[in-house]
Amino acid sequence: MPDQSSTRRTVVIGNWKMHKTGTEGAALAAGIVAGLRPGRAEVAIAPPFTALAPVADAIRGSSVALAAQDVFHEREGAFTGAVSAPMLAAASCSIVLAGHSERRHVFGDGDEDVRRKALAVLDAGMRPVVCVGETLEQRDAGQAENVVREQLEAAVGGLSDSQLAPLAVAYEPVWAIGTGRTATPDTAEAMHRVIRASLAALAGSEAAERTPILYGGSVKGDNAGAILSGANVDGLLVGGASLRADSFLDICHAAG
Numbered sequence: 164m165p166d167q168s169s170t171r172r173t174v175v176i177g178n179w180k181m182h183k184t185g186t187e188g189a190a191l192a193a194g195i196v197a198g199l200r201p202g203r204a205e206v207a208i209a210p211p212f213t214a215l216a217p218v219a220d221a222i223r224g225s226s227v228a229l230a231a232q233d234v235f236h237e238r239e240g241a242f243t244g245a246v247s248a249p250m251l252a253a254a255s256c257s258i259v260l261a262g263h264s265e266r267r268h269v270f271g272d273g274d275e276d277v278r279r280k281a282l283a284v285l286d287a288g289m290r291p292v293v294c295v296g297e298t299l300e301q302r303d304a305g306q307a308e309n310v311v312r313e314q315l316e317a318a319v320g321g322l323s324d325s326q327l328a329p330l331a332v333a334y335e336p337v338w339a340i341g342t343g344r345t346a347t348p349d350t351a352e353a354m355h356r357v358i359r360a361s362l363a364a365l366a367g368s369e370a371a372e373r374t375p376i377l378y379g380g381s382v383k384g385d386n387a388g389a390i391l392s393g394a395n396v397d398g399l400l401v402g403g404a405s406l407r408a409d410s411f412l413d414i415c416h417a418a419g
């Protein structure tokens with residue numbers, strides 16, 4: 164299998180979670196655009212839905228892409244409170260997270276929901292970032308690899324190589340999210356290898372080799388470089404440290 168690790172573009176996504184009003188988000192996005200040095204990394208920010216439009220205005224004409232944190236799989240209809248993939252595409256999003264652990268654990272998204280979301284995002288011509296990751300209990304029970312394999316298979320199993328062309332995957336161990344406890348570079352790389360092997364089994368080696376696999380969980384400027392040193396770690400999904408321009412820019416610049 165050819166080594167494409169050097170040709171996969173590094174992707175850094177800031178997930179603001181439930182932080183920032185439209186005005187605050189526009190100011191943060193403007194600070195990121197102003198401070199971002201040209202580099203190899205593809206940078207995106209995922210504000211809450213209510214800040215998408217002001218952030219889209221703030222990043223227009225820059226290299227920063229707009230991402231959404233979630234989506235509902237139906238196109239339109241009587242689904243109070245929901246936002247569809249075509250709506251996100253029309254709001255200038257090119258990337259949408261599917262199955263973030265907070266959606267799974269706080270809002271009860273199941274594997275089937277994650278699959279429908281990923282499919283809806285693909286249908287709307289955007290890149291889904293399918294998030295997978297084990298809890299501490301699952302890791303301690305020696306189940307970490309099985310958990311991510313099963314989550315991935317449930318989300319994208321049976322889809323063709325060409326359907327999956329825009330796909331990205333994020334490995335976010337639940338025990339590392341917002342805890343300050345980052346996976347070691349070796350643990351992250353080992354889990355990313357498992358994910359890439361699963362992708363190869365599900366969709367073929369070409370799909371596996373081209374798919375960016377991001378790590379998320381307590382990423383900061385001072386650990387980003389070490390985590391990214393793994394051959395199968397192709398990017399970062401950043402929570403808390405993406406809420407300030409200086410700390411997010413440190414991470415973007417560490418990514419190249």
Ligand code: 13P
Pocket residue numbers: 178263335339340341342343379380381382400401402403404
């Ligand atoms: P933290 O970087 O705050 O740990 O959050 C990680 C995350 O969940 C990004 O999606």
